[in-house]
Amino acid sequence: MAKDVVLTLTGIDRHYGQGETVLSILKGADFTLRSGETVALVAPSGTGKSTLLHVAGLLEHPDGGEVTVGGVACQELGDEERTAIRRKSIGFVYQFHHLLPEFSALENVMMPQLIAGLSKPEAAERAKQLLDYMRVGHRADHRPAELSGGEQQRVAIARAVANAPLVLLADEPTGNLDPETASYVFSALEALVRQSGLSAMIATHNHDIARRMDRCVTLVDGKVVELEV
Numbered sequence: 001m002a003k004d005v006v007l008t009l010t011g012i013d014r015h016y017g018q019g020e021t022v023l024s025i026l027k028g029a030d031f032t033l034r035s036g037e038t039v040a041l042v043a044p045s046g047t048g049k050s051t052l053l054h055v056a057g058l059l060e061h062p063d064g065g066e067v068t069v070g071g072v073a074c075q076e077l078g079d080e081e082r083t084a085i086r087r088k089s090i091g092f093v094y095q096f097h098h099l100l101p102e103f104s105a106l107e108n109v110m111m112p113q114l115i116a117g118l119s120k121p122e123a124a125e126r127a128k129q130l131l132d133y134m135r136v137g138h139r140a141d142h143r144p145a146e147l148s149g150g151e152q153q154r155v156a157i158a159r160a161v162a163n164a165p166l167v168l169l170a171d172e173p174t175g176n177l178d179p180e181t182a183s184y185v186f187s188a189l190e191a192l193v194r195q196s197g198l199s200a201m202i203a204t205h206n207h208d209i210a211r212r213m214d215r216c217v218t219l220v221d222g223k224v225v226e227l228e229v
């Protein structure tokens with residue numbers, strides 16, 4: 001494996017059973033993400049974007065093929081080891097924020113760092129910095145329900161990068177927002193990714209967003225295909 005490759009998917013198969021029939025969503029999908037690279041995943045609804053991100057993020061087991069994160073082949077690993085790699089190396093942003101409702105924005109961003117073993121003051125300091133960077137620091141003490149949709153998503157992005165992951169995976173991170181808010185939130189996400197040299201794969205239906213990435217890929221018949229940008 002080349003030294004600067006952070007994520008590889010090799011020959012990924014993923015099927016879902018539906019009654020008598022089997023839906024084959026990914027059929028030998030290959031993908032490589034290099035250090036510091038940003039890639040847009042643009043494909044029609046139902047073609048398997050979320051499935052691909054879930055497999056890449058070790059949230060779902062593929063039915064065949066291999067996922068390698070930071071040089072570690074994950075297919076044969078047990079759940080505990082996969083969870084450890086996911087927590088350390090992968091940041092995930094969903095279309096809906098999935099913040100913990102009973103905790104403040106600050107606490108939500110501290111949480112993954114505390115789980116990773118940082119002290120409370122260290123986690124709070126980094127959480128504050130990230131919230132400030134995402135221009136939502138003035139809402140640090142608010143609970144998710146007290147934040148606007150754009151603010152919630154900016155907190156969710158701060159949380160996803162709190163442990164300085166190797167790879168950021170985002171599944172339509174602005175899909176739930178109005179166009180103006182989406183553009184603002186995406187600019188903040190892009191600035192954070194570029195500034196910290198993160199590698200990112202972002203599923204989006206928004207072609208303006210896709211064009212701002214280094215590469216653009218799509219899914220055709222269960223395989224990842226490169227698009228010209």
Ligand SMILES: Nc1ncnc2c1ncn2[C@@H]1O[C@H](COP(=O)(O)OP(=O)(O)OP(=O)(O)O)[C@@H](O)[C@H]1O
Nearest residue numbers: 016017023025043044045046047048049050051052
């Ligand atoms: N757990 C599951 N059980 C059965 N079928 C599933 C399951 N998860 C996904 N699918 C099916 O697999 C296909 C791909 O789903 P996926 O969510 O990956 O698509 P997507 O490209 O992300 O779509 P969208 O853009 O609408 O979010 C869909 O047809 C979906 O119905």
